[in-house]
Each structure stands twice: as structure tokens, then as C-alpha cells.
Amino acid sequence: MSLIQIQQDEKIRSTVADSKIQRAVYSATARLKEKRSEVVSADALPEYQELRTQANLIKKHTLENLDFYLEEFEKNLTANGGKLIWARDGKEVADFILGLAKERGVKMLVKSKSMTTEEIHLNDHLEAHGIDPVETDLGEYIIQLAHDRPYHIVAPAVHMTRLDVADVLEKNLKVEREEEPEKQAMIARRTLREKFLAAGIGISGGNFLVADSGAVTIIENEGNARLTTSAPRIHIAVVGIEKMIPRAQDLAVFLKLLGRSGTGQLLTVYTSFLSGPRRAGDADGPDEFYVVLMDNGRTRLLADSEKRQSLYCIRCGACLNACPVYRKIGGHNYPGAYSGPIGAIITPQYHGIKENPWLPFASSLCGACAEVCPVKIDIPKILLELRKEVVESRAADSDSFAERKAFQMYAWMMRKPKLYALAGKIGSKLAGLPGLTSFGPAAKWARTREVPRPAAKSFRDEWRDRKKGGR
Amino acid sequence: MAARVSLFVTCIVDQVFPKVGLSMADVLERIGYEVDFREAQTCCGQPAFNSGYHEEARTVAKQFVSVFRDAEFVVVPSGSCTSMITHHFHDIFAKDPDMHEEVEYLAPRVFEFSRFLLEVAKVDDVGARFNGAVTYHDSCHSLRELKIKDGPRRLLRNVKGLELREMSVAEECCGFGGTFSIKFPEVSGGMARTKIDSIHETGAGTVVSIDSSCLMQLQGALTRAGSKVKTMHLAEVLACR
Numbered sequence: 001m002s003l004i005q006i007q008q009d010e011k012i013r014s015t016v017a018d019s020k021i022q023r024a025v026y027s028a029t030a031r032l033k034e035k036r037s038e039v040v041s042a043d044a045l046p047e048y049q050e051l052r053t054q055a056n057l058i059k060k061h062t063l064e065n066l067d068f069y070l071e072e073f074e075k076n077l078t079a080n081g082g083k084l085i086w087a088r089d090g091k092e093v094a095d096f097i098l099g100l101a102k103e104r105g106v107k108m109l110v111k112s113k114s115m116t117t118e119e120i121h122l123n124d125h126l127e128a129h130g131i132d133p134v135e136t137d138l139g140e141y142i143i144q145l146a147h148d149r150p151y152h153i154v155a156p157a158v159h160m161t162r163l164d165v166a167d168v169l170e171k172n173l174k175v176e177r178e179e180e181p182e183k184q185a186m187i188a189r190r191t192l193r194e195k196f197l198a199a200g201i202g203i204s205g206g207n208f209l210v211a212d213s214g215a216v217t218i219i220e221n222e223g224n225a226r227l228t229t230s231a232p233r234i235h236i237a238v239v240g241i242e243k244m245i246p247r248a249q250d251l252a253v254f255l256k257l258l259g260r261s262g263t264g265q266l267l268t269v270y271t272s273f274l275s276g277p278r279r280a281g282d283a284d285g286p287d288e289f290y291v292v293l294m295d296n297g298r299t300r301l302l303a304d305s306e307k308r309q310s311l312y313c314i315r316c317g318a319c320l321n322a323c324p325v326y327r328k329i330g331g332h333n334y335p336g337a338y339s340g341p342i343g344a345i346i347t348p349q350y351h352g353i354k355e356n357p358w359l360p361f362a363s364s365l366c367g368a369c370a371e372v373c374p375v376k377i378d379i380p381k382i383l384l385e386l387r388k389e390v391v392e393s394r395a396a397d398s399d400s401f402a403e404r405k406a407f408q409m410y411a412w413m414m415r416k417p418k419l420y421a422l423a424g425k426i427g428s429k430l431a432g433l434p435g436l437t438s439f440g441p442a443a444k445w446a447r448t449r450e451v452p453r454p455a456a457k458s459f460r461d462e463w464r465d466r467k468k469g470g471r
Numbered sequence: 472m473a474a475r476v477s478l479f480v481t482c483i484v485d486q487v488f489p490k491v492g493l494s495m496a497d498v499l500e501r502i503g504y505e506v507d508f509r510e511a512q513t514c515c516g517q518p519a520f521n522s523g524y525h526e527e528a529r530t531v532a533k534q535f536v537s538v539f540r541d542a543e544f545v546v547v548p549s550g551s552c553t554s555m556i557t558h559h560f561h562d563i564f565a566k567d568p569d570m571h572e573e574v575e576y577l578a579p580r581v582f583e584f585s586r587f588l589l590e591v592a593k594v595d596d597v598g599a600r601f602n603g604a605v606t607y608h609d610s611c612h613s614l615r616e617l618k619i620k621d622g623p624r625r626l627l628r629n630v631k632g633l634e635l636r637e638m639s640v641a642e643e644c645c646g647f648g649g650t651f652s653i654k655f656p657e658v659s660g661g662m663a664r665t666k667i668d669s670i671h672e673t674g675a676g677t678v679v680s681i682d683s684s685c686l687m688q689l690q691g692a693l694t695r696a697g698s699k700v701k702t703m704h705l706a707e708v709l710a711c712r
Contacts, residue, residue: 016657026665324644328661362655364648364662365521367615387523407519411527414513415534424486441653448660449691452487459480459489463508466493 005358008333015330021159025151025330028158029321035264036318036372045260054253056376059312062211062244063302069211069244070293076214080276082289089296090120093238096292097122097203098129104234106131106200110192112218112225113137114205115315116238116294118150118337119350122203133203134195136224138188145172151331153338154262154317159330192224202228202286206239207314208254209291212247215275216291219258219268229274235286237274241293242311248273254314257374261316297350307382310345312375319369319379325362335359341369345382353390360386421460428454475505477542479535479581481552481683482514488683494710495548495584502594512538517555520563521649529563529570536560536573544591545581548706549682550613553583558616583613585623585681585705596629601711604634605703606675608666608689609642610682623681623705630708636673640666647688663692670700681705 015021040048062069074084087093101109109126111117111133123133123144135144139156143149146168150156157165162181169187170177178184204225208217216237218225229235245254259265278285301311320326320340331339335356336347344359353360360383369379394400413420430436437443437451445451457465476499480492496506516531535556539545547553557578564570588594607627613619627635646652646662653659666689670678678693678700680686686702693700 012655013657016661022661324646324662324665325655325658328658329655358654361522361651362658364611364644364646364651364659366611366644366648368611368642368644371615384521384523387521388525389523391523403522404524407522407524407527411516411519411524411530414516414531417511417513417534420513428486444653444656445691447656448695449656449663449688450694452687452691454486455489457489459485459492460508460510462489462493463496466496 008358012329012333015333016328020161021330022328024159024161026327028155029152029327032155032263032317033321036261036321039260039264039266045256051253051257052374052376055257055314055374056312058245058250058253059375060309062246063242063308063311066241066244066302069246070241073209073211073214073244076212077276077291078214080214080289081279082214082276082291085290085292087238087292087294087296089294090122090125093117093120093292093294094122094125096290097126097201097236098131100234100236100290101126101131101201104200106234108132108134108195108199109201109203110134110136110195110199110228110232111140112202112204112220112228113140113156114203114238115150115153115337116205116240117203120294120296122238134192134199136192136195136222136228137220138185138222138224141188141192142168145169149332150337151339152317152320153315153340153342154320159332196227196231199232201234201236202230202232204229204235204237206237206243206291207258208251209239209244209293210248210251210273211244213273213275215248215273217251218272218274219255219270220272221263221265221269223270226270226272229272230284230286233286234288234290235274235277236290236292238292238294240298241295242298242313258314258316261318261372261374301346301349307345307349307385309377310342310349310382312377313342313346314375315342316374318372318374322368322372324366324368325364329362341379341383342377345377345379345386348386353386353393357390357394360390421458424454424458425461428456428458473503473505474543475507476544476546476587477539478506478508479512479515479539479545479547479552480508481547481549483683483687484548487687488704491548491683491704491706494704495546495706497710498588498597498599498706499546502588502592502597504592509538509542515552515555516563517552517559518649520555520559525563529567532556532560532563533570536570536577539581540573540577542577542580544587545577546584546587547581548584548704549684550583550610550617550619551682551684553581554612554616556581583617583619583681585626586617586619588626589622595625597626597709599629599709599711600631600633601708602632603677604636604673604675605677605679605708606636606638606670606673607641608638608645608670608678608680608685610680610685611644613681614642619681623679626705626709627679630711633708634675636675638669638673638675640669643669645685645688647684649684652688659688660692663688664696667692667696667698667700671698675700677701677703677708679703679705679708 151159206216277289326340516528520528560574646659690702
């Protein structure tokens with residue numbers, strides 16, 4: 001095992017042993033899971049399975065024709081008075097924002113919740129250049145104050161209790177300690193109102209890019225995205241190219257699925273359809289409207305017809321809540337911004353499998369993720385494919401030498417039934433020796449469970465006796 | 472003349488739980504089938520496939536196909552191994568037209584044990600008797616790949632003296648996951664603990680499944696926790712009289 005893997009192993013062990021985190025994450029995900037199943041049940045939404053199929057087909061079609069839709073989006077956005085910026089990676093996104101901020105003399109900007117900007121560590125880039133980004137989603141704000149990172153795609157502070165939040169607010173905002181969640185929200189609200197009014201730029205993500213309208217759709221519950229995108233003079237939406245859908249009417253499918261899958265809401269509190277800067281006669285809106293379309297590894301996935309479906313994701317987080325592995329190892333043991341099953345498939349594809357070769361293996365392949373995915377991404381299938389790629393890419397790696405030899409030996413022996421039977425007999429005798437479970441795979445198994453003993457007599461031997469007995 | 476079924480006794484059943492294979496044979500004979508066991512069989516190849524070693528998986532899968540290609544029916548005491556054969560053999564032989572054709576021809580004749588009883592033999596009461604309360608664990612590949620949910624429960628309900636009690640997280644993974652259980656022992660063991668808490672809540676003395684690999688995981692965790700709850704494969708329960 002490499003050093004990185006040993007450290008990773010250690011981190012995972014300590015999370016599983018942390019009963020406070022375990023309780024917090026298990027109960028929060030259980031609530032989200034339960035609420036989701038209620039609102040997608042056959043009674044509540046009879047057309048649920050059809051909607052999933054439809055969403056899957058729309059995404060499939062869009063990504064197969066993404067070149068066309070990107071151009072259509074640009075044409076319509078420009079006609080609305082918006083400006084399109086193409087960014088190959090996080091650095092190009094940050095460079096554009098820094099350049100614009102410098103040009104307009106902006107020192108502080110507000111942000112609404114965006115996994116895309118988490119993915120590229122935008123806040124770190126901005127801070128390094130003297131710009132102060134303020135997160136305005138309550139969970140993200142708490143995370144930012146705590147110098148932490150999001151634990152969950154939808155519920156970033158899911159690992160923190162209200163007492164943890166009280167500590168963070170008290171320490172960072174120099175306010176009186178408050179342990180009631182409603183009152184904590186009011187403290188954040190008061191502080192953030194001033195930020196909205198003072199900020200020169202508002203940065204948002206985008207849930208959907210609507211090609212036929214040149215519009216960005218954002219869903220949220222707190223109203224902070226509305227303020228972020230309308231109060232400051234400049235709005236910049238940073239969105240991954242895969243968020244495209246062809247028509248505004250397609251939202252009828254996706255909006256029915258997204259709120260339900262994510263939080264069990266029929267619709268989130270706010271749905272904004274932003275199609276350009278403020279026009280003459282508009283009551284509000286920014287003077288300048290930019291959409292930064294980011295690639296950052298996504299076009300690499302487009303090239304693979306099977307794994308391409310990873311890009312269908314609408315970031316509802318349902319797979320995290322359903323995943324028994326995520327619920328044990330938590331969000332911070334996944335590298336990158338995206339945790340859970342979806343993170344396990346997109347992180348290695350965006351950044352290459354060499355970085356975190358263990359990631360596709362951190363799954364029991366139970367399939368609970370695929371079962372709840374509103375766009376029907378076959379996550380287990382992609383995990384299996386990535387495992388194969390890891391094995392192939394590490395073919396000459398000394399790390400995997402023993403495992404490789406073991407599987408070669410296994411395959412060789414399984415073609416020789418007599419030898420297999422003999423090896424089983426020997427194994428069964430040896431298994432009785434004391435101390436045998438103190439090394440190798442048996443020792444790892446024995447950390448948490450009793451080691452099974454092979455039967456004294458295998459089935460094939462029992463069967464022979466049974467036949468002799470005249471049955 | 473009685474129809475003939477061939478047993479595919481998975482490697483775990485062969486080496487660790489032979490009684491499961493014998494029980495399956497007993498039940499099939501009881502309802503009138505002639506049962507054979509082909510000695511050249513070994514494994515389905517899933518351990519290699521799930522670990523990313525597709526070449527090795529193909530080698531083992533070919534052994535399976537060569538042993539069973541002329542079988543009338545193949546019955547398997549595992550949803551997971553059945554799914555490997557009926558679902559994933561297609562994938563691993565996608566670029567081998569000869570093998571792919573063989574698989575297309577063989578896979579429809581391969582059945583998980585409970586599904587064979589209900590859908591081929593059309594029997595939902597095998598005349599078994601078992602005194603006590605049991606709870607049923609849905610193994611993931613049976614449930615989500617083979618869509619087996621109600622069948623095993625129906626068979627259990629028809630066992631005289633048996634009371635079936637549902638646990639709250641019947642559909643949640645036990646944490647086994649093949650080499651996952653060794654690569655991530657704390658996570659795997661933690662998942663098993665969640666499961667056994669739910670098993671204990673039912674007060675049932677036995678947990679039943681149609682996959683011995685899940686039961687091996689659960690038995691290991693139950694014993695470690697000092698629990699008195701026992702694990703039994705569906706075939707073992709149905710063989711009781």
C-alpha cells in the first residue's frame with residue numbers, strides 16, 4: 001500500500017470511529033432519504049419513472065449534440081445582451097473574474113451556492129489576489145467562516161450540529177452565543193444583507209443552461225441567489241458546459257425531479273430564470289450579465305460513449321443520501337468537491353484516475369445510488385469500468401503486484417477443477433492453524449468481523465458421499 | 472420423465488457453506504426434479520470482474536460456459552453470482568462474438584434458486600416446517616439487478632411454523648461487496664453493524680437471505696457483537712421439515 005493510501009485508510013478509520021459525526025450524518029441523510037421516497041412514491045407521483053426516463057433521454061440527446069446547443073445558447077444569450085466567456089479550466093475562470101474585478105474596482109463580491117466554483121477552488125484564487133468573496137447560502141457561509149469545506153452537495157454543513165454552528169458564529173462574527181437555529185439564521189441574515197448591498201459583483205452557479213432562451217436557471221430555498229444575481233451591478237454565472245438543456249419546456253421535467261430528489265420538496269422555494277442584464281423598464285437586475293462556461297475535464301468524458309452519462313448529473317445529492325458507504329465515510333474523505341457515489345465517478349474522470357486510484361473501489365456496488373438517480377446514471381457500471389482502467393493503468397505498478405498475481409493465479413486455478421478442489425482441501429486444513437488470521441486479507445477482515453472457517457468437507461466431497469449413499 | 476436441473480454451487484457455498492448446496496438439492500428433488508452436479512465447475516469470475524481484472528474474469532467465465540453450455544436449467548444459490556452470469560457476462564464478452572453468442576444462449580437458462588422455484592417450477596410452498604421468527608435480508612444484486620423482492624418472502628411465509636418479521640432497513644447493503652470488505656474493513660464492518668442493529672430490533676432469532684456471501688458477512692459481525700442471532704440461507708430453511 002502506498003503512503004497516500006495508508007493516510008487515506010487512517011482518515012476513513014477515524015471518521016467511522018467518530019460517533020458524533022456518524023450520528024449527525026446518518027440522521028440527516030436518513031431524513032432526506034425518507035422525504036424523497038415519500039414524494040416520489042407511486043401514490044404521490046405516478047409518472048416518476050417516466051420522468052426519469054425522459055430526463056435521461058433529454059440529457060443523452062443534449063450531450064450527444066452539445067456542440068450545437070452550446071452555439072445556440074451563445075447566440076441567444078448574446079441577443080439578450082449577456083456575454084459568454086469560455087473557460088478551459090479553473091484558472092481561466094478565476095483570471096476572468098479577477099480581471100473584471102480589477103477593471104471595475106471591485107474588492108468584495110457575494111456568492112450563491114455553487115459546486116462548480118468549489119470544484120475549482122475559486123475562493124482561494126480570489127483571496128490570494130486581495131478580493132474578498134462572501135458565501136451567502138447559510139450552510140456555505142458557515143462552512144466559509146469555519147474554514148471548512150462542503151460535506152454534502154446539497155447540505156454543505158450536514159456534519160455540523162447547531163452547537164458547532166453556535167461556536168463558529170460566536171468566534172467569527174463576535175456576536176453573543178446563540179444555539180437556536182432560527183436565531184442563528186437571523187444573525188447570518190443581518191450580516192449578509194450588508195454584504196449584498198456593498199458587493200460589486202455577484203457570482204452564482206447555474207442548475208440549467210437553457211439553449212433556446214439563452215438563460216440560466218437557478219433553484220434555491222433562501223432567496224440569497226436572487227439577491228446575489230440582482231443586487232450587485234454585475235452578475236457572473238459560472239456553469240459547467242454539461243448543464244445544458246435544449247428548451248425551456250424541458251424544465252418541466254427536470255424541476256419536477258430536482259427538488260423531490262434533493263430535499264423532498266415538490267419545488268424549491270425560488271426558481272429563477274435569468275435571461276440577460278436589466279432591460280429598460282425592469283425593476284431590478286444587474287447592468288452586466290456574464291455566463292462563464294467551464295470545461296475543466298468535461299469534454300474528456302464526452303468522448304466516451306458509455307461513461308459520458310456521468311455528465312447527466314443534476315447535483316441533487318440523492319445518491320449521497322442513499323449510499324451506505326457515504327453515510328459511513330462522510331463527505332471529507334472524498335477528494336475534490338463532489339462526494340458520494342457521483343463524486344467517486346466524476347472526480348477520477350475530471351482529474352485522471354492516477355490521482356486517486358482507490359476511489360472507484362470504495363463501494364460495495366450495492367446499486368442504491370442508481371436506484372434513486374433522477375437521470376438514471378448507471379453509477380455501479382461506471383465504477384466497474386473505472387476499476388478496470390485503474391487496474392490497466394497500474395499494470396506495472398509494484399503496489400498492485402501482489403494483487404495482480406493473486407488474480408492471475410485465481411483465474412489459472414479456476415480453469416483446473418481438480419487443482420481447485422485440492423487447493424480447497426489444503427486450505428480447509430490450514431485454516432485450523434492458530435494465528436493464520438493475523439496477517440493478509442484475513443487480518444483486515446478480522447478487524448471488524450469474525451473470520452469464517454472453511455467447511456471440513458466441501459460441497460463436492462459431500463455430494464460424492466451423498467451419491468454413494470444411493471441418493 | 473422428471474426435468475433435469477444442474478446445480479451451480481458457487482465457490483463460497485462449495486468451500487464454506489456446503490449445507491446450502493445440499494439443501495438446495497434436497498428441495499429441488501422433493502418437488503420432483505432430477506439434480507446433477509457437474510464436477511468441472513468452479514466459480515463465475517465475479518471476484519476478478521468486480522476488482523477490475525476483466526481478462527481474468529473472462530478466463531473463469533469461459534470455464535463456467537464450457538461446463539454448463541448444454542444444461543437444461545442451471546440453478547444457483549446466489550443472486551449475486553446469477554447476476555454476474557445473466558447480466559455481466561454480456562459486458563465482459565462484448566468484443567468476443569463467439570462467446571457473446573454462447574452467453575446469449577445460456578444466460579436465459581440460468582436461475583437464482585428462489586426464482587427457479589416460483590417461475591419455472593411454479594411452486595411457492597415446498598412443504599417445509601421451521602419453528603421460529605426470521606427476518607429477511609435483501610441482497611443488493613438480487614434486489615436491484617435481478618429485481619427479486621417478494622419471491623423469497625412468499626416462500627418463507629408458506630413455511631409452517633415460521634413467522635416473517637420485516638426489519639427497518641431490509642434493502643440496505645450488508646457491507647460485504649467482495650474485495651471491498653477487505654479493502655475497507657471499517658466501512659464494511661460499520662455497514663454490517665447498522666444492519667445487525669436493525670435485525671436485533673425485530674427480535675427474530677434468524678436472518679435469512681438468498682446470498683451466502685451476505686450471510687458470511689452478517690454472521691461474522693453478529694458473532695463479533697456477541698449476538699445469538701443465526702444466519703440461514705433460504706434453501707436451508709426450505710429444506711427443514
